[in-house]
Amino acid sequence: MTSILQKFKNYSFSSTQRFLTYVQIDTQSDPNSSSSPTTEKQKDLGKVLVEELKQLGVESAHLDEYGYVYAHLPSNVFQKVPSICFCAHMDTSPDCSGKGVKPIVHPNYQGQDIVLPDDPSVVIRLTEHPDLAEQIGHDIITASGTTLLGADNKAGVAEIMDAVQFWLQHPDVPHGPISILFTPDEEVGRGTDHVDLNKVNAQFGYTIDGEKRGHLENETFSADGFKIKISGVSQHPGFAKGRMESAIKIASEIIAKLPKDHLSPESTEKLEGFIHPVGITGSVEYAEIEFILRDFKTEKLSTFGELLQSWTSEVLQSYPNSKVEFEQTEQYRNMHEVLVHHPKCLENAMEAMRRAGLQPEMQSIRGGTDGSRLTFMGLPCPNIFAGEHAFHSKQEWVSVQDMQKATETIVHLASIYAEKGT
DSSP, X not given: OHHHHHHHHTOOOOHHHHHHHHTTSOOBOOTTOOSSSSSTTHHHHHHHHHHHHHHHTOTTXXXXXXXXXXXXXXXXXXXXXXXXXXXXXXXXXXXXXXXXXXXXXXXXXXXXXXXXXXXXXXXXXXXXXXXXXXXXXXXXXXXXXXXXXXXXXXXXXXXXXXXHHHHHHOTTSOOOOXXXXXXXXXXXXXXXXXXXXXXXXXXXXXXXXXXXXXXXXXXXXXXXXXXXXXXXXXXXXXXXXXXXXOHHHHHHHHHHHSOSSSSSXXXXXXXXXXXXXXEEEEOSSEEEEEEEEEESSTHHHHXXXXXXXXXXXXXXTTOTTOXXXXXXXXXXXOTHHXXXXXHHHHHHHHHHHHHTTOOOEEEEESSOOHHHHHHHTTOOOOEEEOOOBSTTSTTOEEEHHHHHHHHXXXXXXXXHHHHHOO
């Protein structure tokens, strides 16, 4: 370990320059697209990554038709060592523009509010971003005020690429077989739809897609989608008395039934779940409401679906000639249900953070990652910090020093597996 620490002292980290390049490539995914990937422009970053990996000497790097980047580094130790995969996603959220990102490095942060120049009304305030208090003296990267930054998850991409560069520049640093996976469409819930786990060929995985340095996330929401399809009764409005039953009004009354002081995103925190309407469309004759259901206990999702059916039935008592259909679909599950059976992959990650000089903290994610689905596909995959903050917003930021610590954690983690063997 001492040898690795000394090498890092003399190492020229590449994560910052890589990150500044990657965020300027528009890779926003599209939830309304049926193609894979949902936007072809995600492949623009994939092509850049493949070329950089090959320039580093990773000849196995390639981009497939679905926009996934795969690469492998062979083991440099003699003993049998589990293969591990490091994964990050290339797309950015549809919630905020990712076109024309202009990253800005704010050196030697001293606790001030950060005003973004292209829109001075966008201010990253210390009072609203308390994690900035731990960044005194660090270099903070933001966007310019009109777009998101893309730290979610291009910080993770840059950190993994930096680790690859480190391994290739220091072939004496031990590691077993390593797989690299960069995915598209994570932000629209389709990041693993076409992943080839045979090609990944790993026993354990780690997404590098978390927030605060030192965080290790072993638990996500379990998630379902829920639709209410409403068939009303349409009539000419001039002759509608006693006949019309507007599907739009029915949908509005169902939405009005939703509690405001609990079971909603704006009134829940920590391990509390919620029912959240994310879309409503329709006309007098037909309307549809889309919800997302979230809780850390999978069985609660059935209860949430039953609540929606109950509230809808109450509304329909006033609309005897209208009909509804319900559709509940699984999206992803709490990875803790699987990871609890693989404690060593969590212990190794915590030890890697300690070796990087951090105090690890086990956390739950009020959301999901590619790791959620990968875990249930047979690749146990907790989530390691990438240093990203204020996801999906114009106030997004990341610390240069946190990105470097993430790279150190990745390298230490691979060495720990090499030390312990099987």
